[in-house]
Amino acid sequence: MRESVYVEKLTAFSALLRQEGLAVGLQETADACQILEELALTDRSAVRAALCAVYAKSRPEQEAFYRAFDSFFVSAEQRRANLARRAEEAAELERRKAQAEEELQVNGQPMDLRDDLREVYVRMPEEKREHLRQLMEKTKENMDRSPQLYSNFIRSVFMRFLLEQQMVMEDAAVGCESADPDLALLWKDISGFKDADIPRAAALIARITQQLNAELSRRRQRGGHSGGLDFKKTIRRGLETGGSFFRLSFRKKRKRRRMLVLLCDVSGSMLQFSEFALRFIKSMAEVSEASRTFLFSETLHEVDAFALQNMDAFRDYVRTSGLYGKGTDLGTALEQLCARRPPVLGPSATLLILSDTKTIDLPRALADLAQAKRQAGKVLWLNPIPERKWGYVRSIQTVSALCQMAPCSTLEELARACGRLMRQ
Amino acid sequence: MDVTTLRAKLDAAHYIYDESLVTTLLVALQLGRPLLIEGAAGVGKTEIAKVMAAALDRELVRLQCYEGLDESKALYEWNYQKQLLSIQAHMGAKTPDELTKSLFSDEYLLERPLLRSIRSEEPVVLLIDEIDKADEEFEAFLLELLSEMQVTIPEIGTIHARTVPFVVLTSNRTRPLSEALRRRCAYLYIQYPDLEKEVAIIQARRPNVNERLAVQVARAVQALRDNQAILKKPSIAETLDWVAALEALGLSDLTAEAAERTKGFVLKNSEDWAAMAGQPEGHRHCGGCGEGQ
Numbered sequence: 001m002r003e004s005v006y007v008e009k010l011t012a013f014s015a016l017l018r019q020e021g022l023a024v025g026l027q028e029t030a031d032a033c034q035i036l037e038e039l040a041l042t043d044r045s046a047v048r049a050a051l052c053a054v055y056a057k058s059r060p061e062q063e064a065f066y067r068a069f070d071s072f073f074v075s076a077e078q079r080r081a082n083l084a085r086r087a088e089e090a091a092e093l094e095r096r097k098a099q100a101e102e103e104l105q106v107n108g109q110p111m112d113l114r115d116d117l118r119e120v121y122v123r124m125p126e127e128k129r130e131h132l133r134q135l136m137e138k139t140k141e142n143m144d145r146s147p148q149l150y151s152n153f154i155r156s157v158f159m160r161f162l163l164e165q166q167m168v169m170e171d172a173a174v175g176c177e178s179a180d181p182d183l184a185l186l187w188k189d190i191s192g193f194k195d196a197d198i199p200r201a202a203a204l205i206a207r208i209t210q211q212l213n214a215e216l217s218r219r220r221q222r223g224g225h226s227g228g229l230d231f232k233k234t235i236r237r238g239l240e241t242g243g244s245f246f247r248l249s250f251r252k253k254r255k256r257r258r259m260l261v262l263l264c265d266v267s268g269s270m271l272q273f274s275e276f277a278l279r280f281i282k283s284m285a286e287v288s289e290a291s292r293t294f295l296f297s298e299t300l301h302e303v304d305a306f307a308l309q310n311m312d313a314f315r316d317y318v319r320t321s322g323l324y325g326k327g328t329d330l331g332t333a334l335e336q337l338c339a340r341r342p343p344v345l346g347p348s349a350t351l352l353i354l355s356d357t358k359t360i361d362l363p364r365a366l367a368d369l370a371q372a373k374r375q376a377g378k379v380l381w382l383n384p385i386p387e388r389k390w391g392y393v394r395s396i397q398t399v400s401a402l403c404q405m406a407p408c409s410t411l412e413e414l415a416r417a418c419g420r421l422m423r424q
Numbered sequence: 425m426d427v428t429t430l431r432a433k434l435d436a437a438h439y440i441y442d443e444s445l446v447t448t449l450l451v452a453l454q455l456g457r458p459l460l461i462e463g464a465a466g467v468g469k470t471e472i473a474k475v476m477a478a479a480l481d482r483e484l485v486r487l488q489c490y491e492g493l494d495e496s497k498a499l500y501e502w503n504y505q506k507q508l509l510s511i512q513a514h515m516g517a518k519t520p521d522e523l524t525k526s527l528f529s530d531e532y533l534l535e536r537p538l539l540r541s542i543r544s545e546e547p548v549v550l551l552i553d554e555i556d557k558a559d560e561e562f563e564a565f566l567l568e569l570l571s572e573m574q575v576t577i578p579e580i581g582t583i584h585a586r587t588v589p590f591v592v593l594t595s596n597r598t599r600p601l602s603e604a605l606r607r608r609c610a611y612l613y614i615q616y617p618d619l620e621k622e623v624a625i626i627q628a629r630r631p632n633v634n635e636r637l638a639v640q641v642a643r644a645v646q647a648l649r650d651n652q653a654i655l656k657k658p659s660i661a662e663t664l665d666w667v668a669a670l671e672a673l674g675l676s677d678l679t680a681e682a683a684e685r686t687k688g689f690v691l692k693n694s695e696d697w698a699a700m701a702g703q704p705e706g707h708r709h710c711g712g713c714g715e716g717q
Contacts (some may be wrong), residue, residue, distance in 0.1 A: 027607075031455055031457075034454070035451055035455065038454055039426075039427070039450060039454060041447070046443060046447050049443065049444035049447040050447045050451050052444075052611075053447070053448040053451040053611060053612065054451060057460070057603075057607060057609065057611045058600075058606060058611065059462065059597075062611070062613055199652040199699075200652050202655070203652070203655055244508055244512065246505055246508060
């Protein structure tokens, strides 16, 4: 590397960028030095843009670069201001934690809580804190009867509530929302989507499926395309030109059609999930080549999924078809599906079930599932219940022993499951 | 080239730019690196290559990528039929060795865009458009060209660039590109233009349009892009088409009725039309109608 007045500073900056996760090598540092020397940029924003072009090679890297640049290249005055602000924020957090310690007194002693849980308490919405305070207030009269028992009880209630809150905050990608709303949506529980989230989620689905389709189409082409010379055809055509192989013929890729049978649970809380999952699966062009879609609650209905791509159309159909507001009877749905003539399921078919496994008459549903499994080549289950809760739901444990099950509580999980499904 | 010269050249090409774009172009030119441009469809990625060709007074050589693109379509191909005819014509007149040697010469080489760009006597601007649509193998093949400015043809050997092209790669991000390719490029991400820039683009491309209409259309397009329910966001080209359509109909105001008549130029699917119709009263026509007067 040429000796440059910028080397020292830019080397330190490169090290900072590496900490931020950017793949920065010596070449980038050398390029940055060259640019600053040769272009003699004086304007801060121009230097920022020039270094960004050298160091950052993707959109997320640009975001990381801007953060690093703004924290690294600051005036002494701004650095002091930043330090003061951070100290102020830390002091505020400590003050609120101390206040929480005063609020959460049991038997005159501060409640024994881990520091991270105390932080959760401080950060969660005021109404939730109020809910806990009221609970303490209501159960206070038990304190005199058995102080130790009361102390243990209230601590266990708090621990459970705060741990749940911690999990919810992580699930909801709290903090990430402001940085990248789409990313936050990707990790959010589908059943928790609000009306305002739906158009963004639909756009996100379109983008993800576009990427998945492009990736899969390429993979299939690589794997299946022979591209080899068709000798027979070439020789035959060569006869037209006196035996010279003037025009070569190549083999064409044989298209493989797959049969996918979708069975979507649209009862009660499953409605929103099924709409999203259906939209996702149907927008994957490779799958939709040959597929049939059935909706069920207590009865089974075959639908044209392309006509139901719109959320309103989907809900209207479910309401008018009489499926809405009914319970879940998986057994009946599977029985009707297996009994269809001509048969819907066959050795080349993959049955994809979208349901949370909560059904009436589970033993009958399991028997019918076993029957469907015998008829279909493969049975896959997409479950909107988060995987961490599977251990608590008996029907999930039973069903997952019978067929392959994938968690799909978020769009990210749904994308992953669909990607896996396509690759099989 | 310095900033002032580049700015002057972009101005001469009637290109509306911001400072970060000029700086990035300058960095790529100065380092002799390919420029990788990413952004949503229709933000003007391809246009940058065209403008740079005009600004640098170079020929634009374009390679449009697609699934299955291979070396024979991108780099070179032997003219098989011509070789076959030559064998038959010269059989007996030349020794087999001479004949074989002559068959793999420039005469039988069909140059494709990549080879053409590095064998050109004058430096060119090479546009590799929508690289994300090509396969990973093709990306790997490009590495040699982009880093060493040379390509290897087995029958001939390594061909070094006579002149170094200014390479522009564009991607719509339908798939992630490899780290190796990214590292060899300067990077630029283009977003949709803000209101001011969009008005400037309209006025630069459609000089006869009145300012009020330009502002109304730009505002309406901005509102449509901000509308989460619109799935296919209008591109800059669609903005210009919309203005052209309004002009062709002799309309000087983007009224509700005018927007309804010409909406097909800016929104290209029925769901988006429905979303536009579903906007609250007063914003029904994309938010810009009747404003900016």
